[in-house]
Amino acid sequence: MKIHNKLFLILFSFTFSIIAGLVVLIQYSIGQGVIDFVNAKELKALEPLAAQLAKQYERNASWKKIIGDDQRFLRLVESQLQSSQFLPSLPDMPARQSNRGERRPRPPQHMGQRDHRPPPEYAAHYVLLDKNKQRIFGKLFDDLRYINTPVVLNGETIAYLGVSKRKSLADGYELDFLKQQTNYLWLIALTAGLLTLLLSFLLSRHLVGPVKQIANGMHKLTKGQYSTKLSLERKDELGQLSEDFNTLAFTLAKDEQVRKRWLANISHELRTPMSILLGELEAMLLGIREPNNKNISSANDEALHLKRLIDDLHMLNSAELGGMHYTKQPTDIGLLLNSIEQKYQVLFEQHKINFYLLNSSKHAIVEADKTRILQLLDNILMNAVHYAQCSTISLTARNMEIKNKLYLEMTIEDNGVGVDKTHLSHLFEYLYRVDSARNRQEGGSGLGLSICQHIVKGHQGEIAAEKASLGGLAIIIRLPLVKV
The missing domain is CATH 3.30.565.10 (Histidine kinase-like ATPase, C-terminal domain)
Incomplete structure (x- = not known):
């Protein structure tokens, strides 16, 4: 896979994962916030009932005389929530007598006892607790959390009116609001995903484009095309890398010229005295020139010239290799x-x-x-x-x-x-x-x-x-x- 595709997939996957995670977290946060708001609102609606119970308790210091049983307690809650949105969610109320004179069914035998059945998540359950938070009337489920409002008499808490916390919403404008916010969130997520797709593509191309140019330039350098030059108008590390590449290409081109000139010069410098020396020796061997001291001295001068050149080359080579001590x-x-x-x-x-x-x-x-x-x-x-x-x-x-x-x-x-x-x-x-x-x-x-x-x-x-x-x-x- 090409680096452009890899970078695109990495950027898009990472950004999309963050967006999806944020949407889920925001949706969960809004949902819990709405449910907490509904629970608090319901508890607020029951505060008048708590005040009413406190007044009755002041006259009759017995909850049995004031309320009587679980069924009457639930009727008091029903009557308090009569004009609110919470009445339809009362799961514990027995059916009322119809207009045709039907009698209400008797409450279940387990009424007034701790219930272990899993209740509906959207339903709320009500309970009256004493000051030690022990059940008096209503239902108290083991797997539910309750929020309590105190029943206060003369500055002293005599009981608690508890409402179970809902885990979800079944109806009401809060549920409509939650659904609407969820739709908006996913619409925002879809828009952000499309923008992420576009930006990831553009960003990956912006980052990989110069890398491709540099890679192509390096490929040309390996083929000996030292005249290659990059023109990246950037102020970041890739721009600096392109400048270094151009400097390297210029240096290699210069070194290549020096190398060619060196080969041409060294061959010429070695060939000149060698040709003269061989010419003089050949002339003396053929009898064209006499092998006297003058001619031999001339040949010796050329040999000495060649020796000096070789000695200097050896010294320079030693210096290049660190051998000049x-x-x-x-x-x-x-x-x-x-x-x-x-x-x-x-x-x-x-x-x-x-x-x-x-x-x-x-x-x-x-x-x-x-x-x-x-x-x-x-x-x-x-x-x-x-x-x-x-x-x-x-x-x-x-x-x-x-x-x-x-x-x-x-x-x-x-x-x-x-x-x-x-x-x-x-x-x-x-x-x-x-x-x-x-x-x-x-x-x-x-x-x-x-x-x-x-x-x-x-x-x-x-x-x-x-x-x-x-x-x-x-x-x-x-x-x-x-x-x-």
Whole structure:
């Protein structure tokens, strides 16, 4: 069964059960309320009889002299209820003498005794009880509940006039009212059921519709259709889920592009030195080129280039798998930068590059792996020396605060050919190089900046590429400082 049908059945069944239960409870409550009202009304009608009995008892302190027997007691009740709606329900009254002079039948032999027969539910029975609630006259059934009105004389209760509680109604306007209310209730229930049917259908479709779209979108993603996009204008969890789905689809599409570019680039990067190496070796084997030191050295350079590429790929793979280990300890980056300046002084002079170190950082202590930081700076500086075609390189270090956290910011700039803005966000991808701005004849694997990014992230820092104020490329590195 589809989720739409399941949800519809659950909502409709649950709501309909509640409505039906409420209707039954309300009907029962109204019925009991009407019956209680009738019982109270009947007891109210007998209050004058209670007052009359109290007056007679004041003159004759004997119920036997006042009433006589059960039959006379029931006649007193009949005469009190003569003009009320309750007279027809008297089940205990013997038949009156007809106009033709017929005599009333004698009362049953059990009259005046406790009766154990189940009485009709709609009938009321009357009894006179003494102050200890023991029967004097009338009928007292074991399976009936009685409501009593006291017979009071001079502020003292001398007896109780009891009426059995009805369990149902046989006639009267109260019964008509009850039937009318029952009809209204079931009409309301039927209307509510139809509304529930409609609302359950609409609500289930409202909830399941987006789920179907998301399910269809996921099915398309499994087939590699990463351009799939959902357009759910909702402000609830399903709307958030659709936004997450679109983000996932965009990420997968981007990763797929990167993967394809990675395969194309890696095949090209491996094929180029391999083709050159095989061409030179084949030329020497065929005797086209002599196997002298110069030709062998050229072939060796290509082999070394291929080895560096494979080593860099291995390092990146280790970093992705968590295999690039760090031995961190508090390191003074200021001293480290001074050593960098001395290390590359000769190299900068050979390439006629002016190097400027501007270190305004004080107490720049970073929890870092010194070897990895040197590797980081080495990759960036060598990248600038060999590929930027620059004459000036500057390295600026300063302390800064971002969101109440202290960082050491290092900016390495050159005045070379620079990189177009469209390429800046891709510079840290594997094997991404801008051909118009980098000299591929010099070698290089195209993985240096990717390795740099892994090193910086391994130190909980950030790295970014921007256009330099000197006109070339600027690499900005931020590393968290240790509070001294």
